[in-house]
Amino acid sequence: MIDKTVATCAEAVAQVFDGASIMIGGFGDPGVPGRLIEALREHGATNLLVIHNGAGSGDYCLGGLMLDGRVRKLMASFPNPPGAWAFRDRYLKGEVELELVPQGTLIERIRAAGAGLGGFFTPTAAGTELAKGKESRVIDGREYVFEAPLHADFAFIKAYRGDRLGNLCYRKAMRNFNPIMATAGNVVIAEVEQIVAVDELPLEEIHTPGIFVDHLVQVDRHPGLFDPPKKGSAK
Amino acid sequence: MIDKTVATCAEAVAQVFDGASIMIGGFGDPGVPGRLIEALREHGATNLLVIHNGAGSGDYCLGGLMLDGRVRKLMASFPNPPGAWAFRDRYLKGEVELELVPQGTLIERIRAAGAGLGGFFTPTAAGTELAKGKESRVIDGREYVFEAPLHADFAFIKAYRGDRLGNLCYRKAMRNFNPIMATAGNVVIAEVEQIVAVDELPLEEIHTPGIFVDHLVQVDRHPGLFDPPKKGSAK
Amino acid sequence: MTLTREGIAYRVACDLPEGSYVNLGIGIPTLVPGFLPADKEIFIHSENGVLGVGPMSAPGTEDPDLVNASKQYVTLVPGGSVFDHALSFAMIRGGHITHSVIGAIEVAANGDLANWRVPGEKVPGVGGAMDLAFGVRNLYVAMNHVTNKGEPKILNKCTCPLTAPRCVRRIYTDLALIEVTPDGLVLREVAPGLDASAVQAKTEAPLRVAGDCREMIVPAEVNGIKLSA
Amino acid sequence: MTLTREGIAYRVACDLPEGSYVNLGIGIPTLVPGFLPADKEIFIHSENGVLGVGPMSAPGTEDPDLVNASKQYVTLVPGGSVFDHALSFAMIRGGHITHSVIGAIEVAANGDLANWRVPGEKVPGVGGAMDLAFGVRNLYVAMNHVTNKGEPKILNKCTCPLTAPRCVRRIYTDLALIEVTPDGLVLREVAPGLDASAVQAKTEAPLRVAGDCREMIVPAEVNGIKLSA
Numbered sequence: 001m002i003d004k005t006v007a008t009c010a011e012a013v014a015q016v017f018d019g020a021s022i023m024i025g026g027f028g029d030p031g032v033p034g035r036l037i038e039a040l041r042e043h044g045a046t047n048l049l050v051i052h053n054g055a056g057s058g059d060y061c062l063g064g065l066m067l068d069g070r071v072r073k074l075m076a077s078f079p080n081p082p083g084a085w086a087f088r089d090r091y092l093k094g095e096v097e098l099e100l101v102p103q104g105t106l107i108e109r110i111r112a113a114g115a116g117l118g119g120f121f122t123p124t125a126a127g128t129e130l131a132k133g134k135e136s137r138v139i140d141g142r143e144y145v146f147e148a149p150l151h152a153d154f155a156f157i158k159a160y161r162g163d164r165l166g167n168l169c170y171r172k173a174m175r176n177f178n179p180i181m182a183t184a185g186n187v188v189i190a191e192v193e194q195i196v197a198v199d200e201l202p203l204e205e206i207h208t209p210g211i212f213v214d215h216l217v218q219v220d221r222h223p224g225l226f227d228p229p230k231k232g233s234a235k
Numbered sequence: 236m237i238d239k240t241v242a243t244c245a246e247a248v249a250q251v252f253d254g255a256s257i258m259i260g261g262f263g264d265p266g267v268p269g270r271l272i273e274a275l276r277e278h279g280a281t282n283l284l285v286i287h288n289g290a291g292s293g294d295y296c297l298g299g300l301m302l303d304g305r306v307r308k309l310m311a312s313f314p315n316p317p318g319a320w321a322f323r324d325r326y327l328k329g330e331v332e333l334e335l336v337p338q339g340t341l342i343e344r345i346r347a348a349g350a351g352l353g354g355f356f357t358p359t360a361a362g363t364e365l366a367k368g369k370e371s372r373v374i375d376g377r378e379y380v381f382e383a384p385l386h387a388d389f390a391f392i393k394a395y396r397g398d399r400l401g402n403l404c405y406r407k408a409m410r411n412f413n414p415i416m417a418t419a420g421n422v423v424i425a426e427v428e429q430i431v432a433v434d435e436l437p438l439e440e441i442h443t444p445g446i447f448v449d450h451l452v453q454v455d456r457h458p459g460l461f462d463p464p465k466k467g468s469a470k
Numbered sequence: 471m472t473l474t475r476e477g478i479a480y481r482v483a484c485d486l487p488e489g490s491y492v493n494l495g496i497g498i499p500t501l502v503p504g505f506l507p508a509d510k511e512i513f514i515h516s517e518n519g520v521l522g523v524g525p526m527s528a529p530g531t532e533d534p535d536l537v538n539a540s541k542q543y544v545t546l547v548p549g550g551s552v553f554d555h556a557l558s559f560a561m562i563r564g565g566h567i568t569h570s571v572i573g574a575i576e577v578a579a580n581g582d583l584a585n586w587r588v589p590g591e592k593v594p595g596v597g598g599a600m601d602l603a604f605g606v607r608n609l610y611v612a613m614n615h616v617t618n619k620g621e622p623k624i625l626n627k628c629t630c631p632l633t634a635p636r637c638v639r640r641i642y643t644d645l646a647l648i649e650v651t652p653d654g655l656v657l658r659e660v661a662p663g664l665d666a667s668a669v670q671a672k673t674e675a676p677l678r679v680a681g682d683c684r685e686m687i688v689p690a691e692v693n694g695i696k697l698s699a
Numbered sequence: 700m701t702l703t704r705e706g707i708a709y710r711v712a713c714d715l716p717e718g719s720y721v722n723l724g725i726g727i728p729t730l731v732p733g734f735l736p737a738d739k740e741i742f743i744h745s746e747n748g749v750l751g752v753g754p755m756s757a758p759g760t761e762d763p764d765l766v767n768a769s770k771q772y773v774t775l776v777p778g779g780s781v782f783d784h785a786l787s788f789a790m791i792r793g794g795h796i797t798h799s800v801i802g803a804i805e806v807a808a809n810g811d812l813a814n815w816r817v818p819g820e821k822v823p824g825v826g827g828a829m830d831l832a833f834g835v836r837n838l839y840v841a842m843n844h845v846t847n848k849g850e851p852k853i854l855n856k857c858t859c860p861l862t863a864p865r866c867v868r869r870i871y872t873d874l875a876l877i878e879v880t881p882d883g884l885v886l887r888e889v890a891p892g893l894d895a896s897a898v899q900a901k902t903e904a905p906l907r908v909a910g911d912c913r914e915m916i917v918p919a920e921v922n923g924i925k926l927s928a
Contacts, residue, residue: 118374144354338784
């Protein structure tokens with residue numbers, strides 16, 4: 001019998017090695033696999049390449065990984081919200097490298113990797129600073145930039161519910177990068193709120209078929225990842 | 236109030252013009268917008284470029300369009316099953332052009348169009364007859380072929396349920412090409428089995444958000460599109 | 471008189487047609503939904519995979535899995551939908567989002583937009599700004615006409631790094647509504663009580679005054695919110 | 700003795716490990732699921748967007764919206780899933796499908812595969828054959844060793860248009876199991892009662908006989924189905 005579930009986050013992240021590249025799902029708080037990231041902090045792997053839309057927030061989860069100095073390079077589209085001080089401090093000291101990628105290009109590069117493509121041409125960034133040094137090409141009168149697929153050794157993702165076969169359903173804006181990263185990681189590890197019996201997931205709501213998932217672990221949401229504003233201000 | 240529903244298939248296809256390019260969803264029978272195609276036969280537009288996985292079957296729906304001599308060119312991956320005699324007859328007489336595209340390349344070209352990309356590199360067909368005359372490139376030691384995005388003036392798709400905003404849910408293997416074609420047609424027309432009130436579709440089962448759909452019409456399945464074998468033989 | 475930030479948002483809201491799919495940037499654009507007439511169905515897109523973003527969640531009712539692109543807890547309108555990032559940016563880059571309303575640091579006479587890299591910013595971030603600027607046909611800038619120091623933001627040529635070249639279609643400011651045309655900037659409307667020369671005085675790029683240039687129709691206040699001052 | 704078509708399918712089925720995701724072509728490969736042990740969980744992929752294809756539907760129970768890639772009405776196993784064509788071919792091209800079992804017109808000593816264009820066929824069709832041949836790591840061919848006319852199908856060089864170069868990993872036939880290696884073809888198993896020279900006699904390409912080459916372990920019949928003849 002196939003059983004991709006593991007009992008603990010520690011077990012789920014045990015294979016991560018020094019120097020590994022890791023995609024981390026989520027946008028803002030929804031969909032961030034916070035418990036897996038905390039387990040990775042405990043685990044100790046370092047010199048990591050992290051691929052994530054942002055740069056973490058505060059001193060926990062990805063923010064904590066930054067604080068601990070475990071990230072050698074970040075590929076992100078929006079690493080500079082106010083809460084990303086742990087990354088900012090390291091970056092300004094030159095202790096972490098940043099590759100800034102437009103958000104749509106970031107997700108498309110990840111998709112290209114998962115889909116076995118050799119790269120694609122996107123209009124985004126053509127003629128701007130972020131296209132410097134990149135191949136460009138005029139297609140049907142419009143300028144495009146060549147972008148390469150983006151693979152990773154690991155993808156840490158979060159879903160709402162999953163089964164032992166690795167089938168996953170997301171909930172609302174939790175989906176974001178997660179189903180795409182699930183296709184592009186060499187080893188895909190999912191944190192889910194609930195593991196259910198096979199066939200309990202509604203067929204038409206299985207957003208990530210189990211084929212893409214290697215391990216999943218049931219765990220509650222990291223408390224730092226639900227943070228309604230006290231004064232109505234954006235984080 | 237937005238209301239994308241129309242009362243009849245005739246009304247839905249009224250804008251199709253001679254020489255138009257039309258994507259048609261479906262694989263085998265599931266997901267084929269048979270009633271829309273029959274309405275197009277009635278409508279009379281001719282000299283069409285049709286983009287579809289197959290070439291129709293029998294003398295109805297796409298087979299009928301072939302029989303009527305209304306297709307100038309077909310782009311397909313598998314136009315040669317036994318039932319596609321109407322296409323075959325025209326093709327062997329030189330009355331319809333065929334561009335054969337590997338199935339994965341066909342769907343990816345359609346997706347690229349819908350996603351605003353300028354093209355992509357795929358390994359499929361590199362070094363074979365189907366890559367002749369195409370740009371190729373070695374990326375990370377592997378040969379890839381450049382493929383351009385594939386747009387169309389119209390996309391005819393089929394879904395299971397929809398609402399007046401154009402949100403669509405599919406059912407089982409009905410999905411196939413439909414949600415992707417919905418992103419790549421200039422005018423997207425959906426045939427659905429049921430139009431329901433807004434918010435009746437389960438949120439996590441909306442496979443095609445309404446933004447992609449221009450018109451939808453409720454109609455029953457064309458009887459030719461459910462054809463269980465009498466002797467267990469494949470069609 | 472000049473428009474308040476809410477007044478600029480109000481004026482933009484008047485121009486969004488029913489059935490449009492609109493992505494709103496941070497700053498003034500986030501105020502636009504407050505001024506959309508209730509009887510006009512318009513869907514707000516958020517690039518993190520939400521179409522049909524509704525009002526902010528009331529305190530205590532926040533859904534931990536539903537935020538907008540500014541990470542604010544929001545609601546979903548009836549008929550809204552959720553999807554992954556790849557489809558969300560396919561909507562943007564593929565030209566499906568009909569309108570984008572965004573802030574700007576600078577706009578040039580030819581429609582060049584600079585809004586992603588603030589001068590002096592030590593850590594850069596781009597988010598989805600470039601995808602929107604390259605992908606959305608009706609790109610509307612909503613901003614104050616001049617900087618905090620009174621310097622023009624509508625220039626002959628941008629000095630900051632570009633978000634995208636020749637992408638802006640209209641500029642809505644506290645002073646004016648300006649259209650970007652192949653022949654340069656055209657002044658379409660001025661704030662109540664202003665004239666074209668007052669707007670030109672605060673604009674580096676030359677403005678051609680439209681034949682039918684008129685005063686904006688913006689009430690002084692709506693529901694107790696001041697639209698002009 | 701030689702294997703029947705069912706015998707070839709049986710032998711392939713023995714080599715598919717639990718947890719594999721397998722795409723099956725038309726012909727002999729469609730017989731493979733009938734020989735998978737019930738206690739081994741293996742998911743059958745169909746390129747039209749189904750993972751977990753189960754047995755054919757019993758007459759009268761067909762679901763109009765559920766067919767396999769051969770357009771046959773099928774069932775879905777517990778834990779199966781459905782998805783669109785783009786994701787389905789991402790599974791194939793992206794290397795997620797672990798095994799593909801397909802028929803062949805010709806296979807060459809270097810693993811070249813020709814299976815999409817039958818000589819003399821007037822209307823060509825390729826379907827998903829190339830995507831599978833380029834995308835799936837463990838590409839297994841299941842076919843009769845020779846043509847209807849007794850001509851070898853395992854050649855020094857393919858004469859038909861290629862589906863993909865150097866893609867085949869193993870060849871399962873009625874006579875043998877042959878592995879494709881960087882050094883050419885290696886004969887791993889022979890059908891019960893045959894020897895290596897009998898297989899070589901029906902093979903154009905040279906076969907190296909593996910040190911541990913053995914007779915296939917295939918029963919004469921299973922559940923009344925003849926596996927060898």
